[in-house]
Amino acid sequence: MSRNSTAAETSVEERNPEACPVVEAVEQIGSQWRLLVLHDLQDGEKRFNEIKRSTGANSRTLSRVLDDLGETGLVSRRVEEQPIASYYSLTEKGEALCPVLEDIERWATEWIDDT
Numbered sequence: 001m002s003r004n005s006t007a008a009e010t011s012v013e014e015r016n017p018e019a020c021p022v023v024e025a026v027e028q029i030g031s032q033w034r035l036l037v038l039h040d041l042q043d044g045e046k047r048f049n050e051i052k053r054s055t056g057a058n059s060r061t062l063s064r065v066l067d068d069l070g071e072t073g074l075v076s077r078r079v080e081e082q083p084i085a086s087y088y089s090l091t092e093k094g095e096a097l098c099p100v101l102e103d104i105e106r107w108a109t110e111w112i113d114d115t
Contacts, residue, residue: 029074029097033055033057033061033062034065034068034069036055037057037066038069038075038097040055041075041089041090042098042101044089045078045089046088047085047086047087048062048063048085048086051066051088066088069094073091073093073094074094074097075091075094076089
């Protein structure tokens with residue numbers, strides 16, 4: 001790194017190579033809406049409107065989040081023709097996050113102050 005380089009100009013890998021997998025994981029699951037949807041789908045397959053109701057997301061946000069989670073391989077989409085409906089569920093990769101989400105929930109319950 002040159003004397004003129006700043007920490008902001010260096011990559012995470014250069015600053016802390018051990019943190020890279022954590023940073024990458026947070027980038028895939030770390031938004032509020034992604035976490036809400038992943039948490040909601042732990043209960044099993046749901047229709048778009050069911051997820052919308054239970055998370056409070058608007059249609060545009062939910063559609064974007066489900067597309068993002070699909071692209072990362074965490075959520076799958078199944079379409080039924082009669083009646084026309086889209087169903088979403090966790091993939092094997094998404095299900096592997098369930099224990100992690102439960103641990104985060106336990107940690108938050110114990111350590112995050114409500115004040």
